[in-house]
Amino acid sequence: MSTYGIRLPKLLQKGCVLQRGEKTRVWGWCDPGQEVQIQLQGKNGSALADAQGRFEAYLENLLPGGPFTLKLQAGTEMQEVTPVYVGDVFVCAGQSNMELPMNRVQERYPEEFAKGGCPGIFVYKAVEDAEFTAPLEDHREGAWHTCMGEELQDVSAFSYFFGKFVKEKYKIPVGIINTSLGGTPAEAWTSREGLQDYPELLAKTAYYRDKGFREQYQKGQDEREKQWHEALAEQETKTAEAPWQKLQVPGIFADQGLDHFSGLVWLKREFEIAEGAGEAGLLRLGTLTESDKTYINGVMVGETGYRYPPRRYQIPEGLLKKGKNEIAIRLVVREGNGRVTPEKAYELVTKTGVRIPLEGTWDCQIRAVSQPGQELIFFSRIPSVMFQGMTAPCLPYTVKGAVWYQGESNDVAPDSYEALLKNMIRDWRAHWKQEKLPFIIIQLPNCDVDIAPGEAWPKIRQAQSRAGELCDTAVTVNLDLGEDYDLHPLNKEGVARRAFLAAQSLIYKENVVWEGPVLEEIKQQERDWILQFDTRDGNALEPQGKTLEQVFEIMDEKGNIQSVPGLVCENRVILKCQDTETVKAVRYAWKSAPGKELLYNRAGLPAGPFCRETERRER
Incomplete structure (x- = not known):
C-alpha cells in the first residue's frame, strides 16, 4: 500500500463533471514511481507518478451521462469517486458580474426558485485565493455543487443560466468551473509569463510578494479605516440638533445640493399603516451609497456595508403599528457620490400584501462632513495573483471553452485593455495547452454609475470587440441588458442567452444567428x-x-x-x-x-x- 495514498485535486471530487470527447485528463498525486490504474465507463487509463508524485492519464471517448464511479488503484489501494458525470465543461471567469449569485437576482427570477432550480448542472466555485509566490497545484478550497434547492442560492447567476441553456439544448450534464472575484482586473488573471511585456505590472507583483509587507500594509489600512469611521461617529454625537432639510428619494445627492459630499447623513420619513399593522413584512430600499443601518420605529431591521447589494430587509412581526410609523436610515457616504439609487424599488410590503410606497420627499440631516475615505487596496487585484491562486489549479482540467465577463475594473486605463485582454487569452490557451480554446467575451452592458468618466466604457467595449479578432473567439453585445444606475444588472439570463448563442456557433458549429448587425x-x-x-x-x-x-x-x-x-x-x-x-x-x-x-x-x-x-x- 502506498505511503501517502492517492490524492486527487478538489476538481476531481464528488459531483464533478468530466468533459466528454476524445481525450479527458485525470490527474493527482501518490508515491513517486507508483503506477496508477484509472477506470470510468469501462474505459481504462494508466500513469506512472513522477519524482514529485504527480500522475496524469487520459480516458478516451467518454460518453455523456451519469452518475458514474471513477475508480483509481495504486498497488493494493483503491479509491472511488462518486457520483461523477460526463458532459460539457466550461470555465466561467471574470469579476463581480460573473460571480453575482442567484440570491441577488431572486426577485427577478422567482420561478427558478419555485421549481427548485435545474437538475443536471453542476458548478465548481473556486474560493477566493490570492497567491503571491507561485501557481498552486490545487485549490485550497473549492467544491462542486448542484443547482438545486438551497445550493441554488449561492450559485453564480450567469453560470446557472448559461449551464441551463446548454443542458436544455443538448440534454447532457453540464459542468461550470467558476473562477471569478469582484473588482479584479484582467492582469490579476494573467500569469507572470504572460506579463513579460508589462515590466511595470511585474514590478508590482514583486512588491507585494513580501508577506510581511502585505500584513503591515493591511494593518495600517484597517487602522486608517477604523479612525475614519470613529471620526464620523464623534461628529455625529455633537450634531444631533443639526437642521433637517428635504431630499427626494430616490435621487442623486449631487443633484440636490450635496455635490462631492462625504460623511454621514440621516434620512427619515413617516408613513401610515391602515391595514397590515403588526404583520411581518419586507422592506425594499433599492441600493444606497455607501453603507447603511436602517431602522423602523427605532428598531434596526438591517444593515449593509457597501453600495452594491440590494437592500431587502425583513420586518419582524409586531414592529409595524397602526397609524404613523417612521423609517430612518443612517447612511455613510465614502467617496462624494452619495445616492439613493434611481430606477429601483422603494417600498414596504406586509405579509398579506399591503404595499406602502416610500418614494417621495424625505427629511435629511447632515451629521458629519469629512474628506473622502481612503482608497482601499485589495490584494486580489495585484497582477497574476488570481491566476496563481484560482486559475492555475484548473489548467489540467479538460474543458469545452471559456466565458469571460470582465472589464469594469480596467476602465481607469481603457486604452491598454485591448492588448491586456488579447494577451490574457493567449496566455490561458498556452497554459491550458489548447491553442484553440474557444473564448466568449461578454461585452459590457449599459451603465452610468460607479464607473470611470468620459469615454472609458465605450473604449473598453471597443477593446473587447477587437479582442474578438483572435481566432476561436466571439464577443456578445449587451448594450440593452444593463441598468443605467447599477453596475450589477439583474438580467443575467439575457446575457447568458446571448453567450449561449455564441457558443452554439463558435463551439457547437451550428448555423445560428448569434450576433446583431x-x-x-x-x-x-x-x-x-x-x-x-x-x-x-x-x-x-x-x-x-x-x-x-x-x-x-x-x-x-x-x-x-x-x-x-x-x-x-x-x-x-x-x-x-x-x-x-x-x-x-x-x-x-x-x-x-x-x-x-x-x-x-x-x-x-x-x-x-x-x-x-x-x-x-x-x-
Missing part, C-alpha cells in the same frame, strides 16, 4: 453619409423607430462631436450632415449608457457600438 462600410453620397450593415440574418435593420435621434454622432477634424439623426432604409442608415467634408469619424452608441434607441436585426440582437473613421471622396 455589423457595420460593413461607410461611404459618402452627395450630402449624406451612408452606413451599410450586414444584419447577419439576411433581413432589414429593425431599429426602435424610423429615425434614431441621439445614438449616431459625427466628429470633425477638430474633435467636435455632434448628434445627427439616422434614417433607416433596409440594411442602411443614412446620416444627413450640413457639411459632409468635415466629417472625420462616425460613432454609434458611443456612451457608457447610450439609451434604448438601438439598431437590431430581426433576431432581436443589437448592433455593437463603434467609432469608425470615414473615407472622404477625392475633390
Whole structure:
C-alpha cells in the first residue's frame, strides 16, 4: 500500500463533471514511481507518478451521462469517486458580474426558485485565493455543487443560466468551473509569463510578494479605516440638533445640493399603516451609497456595508403599528457620490400584501462632513495573483471553452485593455495547452454609475470587440441588458442567452444567428453619409423607430462631436450632415449608457457600438 495514498485535486471530487470527447485528463498525486490504474465507463487509463508524485492519464471517448464511479488503484489501494458525470465543461471567469449569485437576482427570477432550480448542472466555485509566490497545484478550497434547492442560492447567476441553456439544448450534464472575484482586473488573471511585456505590472507583483509587507500594509489600512469611521461617529454625537432639510428619494445627492459630499447623513420619513399593522413584512430600499443601518420605529431591521447589494430587509412581526410609523436610515457616504439609487424599488410590503410606497420627499440631516475615505487596496487585484491562486489549479482540467465577463475594473486605463485582454487569452490557451480554446467575451452592458468618466466604457467595449479578432473567439453585445444606475444588472439570463448563442456557433458549429448587425462600410453620397450593415440574418435593420435621434454622432477634424439623426432604409442608415467634408469619424452608441434607441436585426440582437473613421471622396 502506498505511503501517502492517492490524492486527487478538489476538481476531481464528488459531483464533478468530466468533459466528454476524445481525450479527458485525470490527474493527482501518490508515491513517486507508483503506477496508477484509472477506470470510468469501462474505459481504462494508466500513469506512472513522477519524482514529485504527480500522475496524469487520459480516458478516451467518454460518453455523456451519469452518475458514474471513477475508480483509481495504486498497488493494493483503491479509491472511488462518486457520483461523477460526463458532459460539457466550461470555465466561467471574470469579476463581480460573473460571480453575482442567484440570491441577488431572486426577485427577478422567482420561478427558478419555485421549481427548485435545474437538475443536471453542476458548478465548481473556486474560493477566493490570492497567491503571491507561485501557481498552486490545487485549490485550497473549492467544491462542486448542484443547482438545486438551497445550493441554488449561492450559485453564480450567469453560470446557472448559461449551464441551463446548454443542458436544455443538448440534454447532457453540464459542468461550470467558476473562477471569478469582484473588482479584479484582467492582469490579476494573467500569469507572470504572460506579463513579460508589462515590466511595470511585474514590478508590482514583486512588491507585494513580501508577506510581511502585505500584513503591515493591511494593518495600517484597517487602522486608517477604523479612525475614519470613529471620526464620523464623534461628529455625529455633537450634531444631533443639526437642521433637517428635504431630499427626494430616490435621487442623486449631487443633484440636490450635496455635490462631492462625504460623511454621514440621516434620512427619515413617516408613513401610515391602515391595514397590515403588526404583520411581518419586507422592506425594499433599492441600493444606497455607501453603507447603511436602517431602522423602523427605532428598531434596526438591517444593515449593509457597501453600495452594491440590494437592500431587502425583513420586518419582524409586531414592529409595524397602526397609524404613523417612521423609517430612518443612517447612511455613510465614502467617496462624494452619495445616492439613493434611481430606477429601483422603494417600498414596504406586509405579509398579506399591503404595499406602502416610500418614494417621495424625505427629511435629511447632515451629521458629519469629512474628506473622502481612503482608497482601499485589495490584494486580489495585484497582477497574476488570481491566476496563481484560482486559475492555475484548473489548467489540467479538460474543458469545452471559456466565458469571460470582465472589464469594469480596467476602465481607469481603457486604452491598454485591448492588448491586456488579447494577451490574457493567449496566455490561458498556452497554459491550458489548447491553442484553440474557444473564448466568449461578454461585452459590457449599459451603465452610468460607479464607473470611470468620459469615454472609458465605450473604449473598453471597443477593446473587447477587437479582442474578438483572435481566432476561436466571439464577443456578445449587451448594450440593452444593463441598468443605467447599477453596475450589477439583474438580467443575467439575457446575457447568458446571448453567450449561449455564441457558443452554439463558435463551439457547437451550428448555423445560428448569434450576433446583431455589423457595420460593413461607410461611404459618402452627395450630402449624406451612408452606413451599410450586414444584419447577419439576411433581413432589414429593425431599429426602435424610423429615425434614431441621439445614438449616431459625427466628429470633425477638430474633435467636435455632434448628434445627427439616422434614417433607416433596409440594411442602411443614412446620416444627413450640413457639411459632409468635415466629417472625420462616425460613432454609434458611443456612451457608457447610450439609451434604448438601438439598431437590431430581426433576431432581436443589437448592433455593437463603434467609432469608425470615414473615407472622404477625392475633390
